[in-house]
Amino acid sequence: MKSCSHKRKIKSIAALAACCLFVSAGTGVFPSFAHTPDESRFLNGTWEKDDHGWWFANKGNPAYFTSTWAEYQGYSYYFGADGYLVTGWNYINNHWYRFNPEKGSHEGAMMTGWIFDPDYNGWFYTNPSGILVTGWNKIGGEWYYFNPDSDGTMGLMAVNQVIDGYYVNSDGKMNEPWTVTCIGAFEIIKRDWNQTA
Structure with missing residues (x-):
């Protein structure tokens, strides 16, 4: 009985070694x-x-x-x-x-992540699955806006403009402590909440 069990152990070890050799050879080639x-x-x-x-x-x-x-x-x-x-x-x-x-x-x-595209001279962002994001997205604790329209620039990060009443700066970050007041049709004044008028 003892020798039979010993032979099974040797066969099992040999089979395991052959599998390891096959797998390592396969991954190397x-x-x-x-x-x-x-x-x-x-x-x-x-x-x-x-x-x-x-x-x-x-x-x-x-x-x-x-x-x-x-x-x-x-x-x-x-x-x-x-x-x-x-x-x-x-x-x-x-x-x-x-x-x-x-x-x-x-x-x-x-x-994935931040992508600068020189053809658009701007930034895009793709999520961990590689999918291009659009609209408002919070990334690294900051809010950014990416063009949601299929106009040839979908996903392009907005900079230096007002989106939905919020101002995004030159880095694309939403400046939450600022309010935007429009005077006339085109002139925009930015005022810090902490400033006195």
Whole structure:
């Protein structure tokens, strides 16, 4: 009885060692798409880049990944309808997302938080899920206003203007201790609550 139990232990240890070896070899050779619903789809293929951008070539399968999300080393990516990783602003499932347009190791990675876009010379903000925010949002204890209109500048942070009766400064922060009084059609006077008239 004792030798039978000993043999089972040895077989169990050998099986465990083989599994560990297989797993470590697999993670060393193939990229990890841990959050992808079916990561096995990335095991038989290679990343390719051409003049248009990055795409994934499946070995033995001529189909490209299209219109789907992928996670790689903690970053989220999206394959467009043409099979290429998207960059810049993209509208996906009724939401706007920003993907890193810069060349390099994180090209195409979904961006979150504060984003300066030189094309608009202004700031945008995307939530932790990468979705562009609009309207009033409290971020880091401060209120900011982001354009909610689909006018080509949706999500652009408002600066130096009055929104809903509140003044937002050059940093986009709502100045709560200020009141705004309009004189005539265009002239605006800002007065601190603590000032005397």
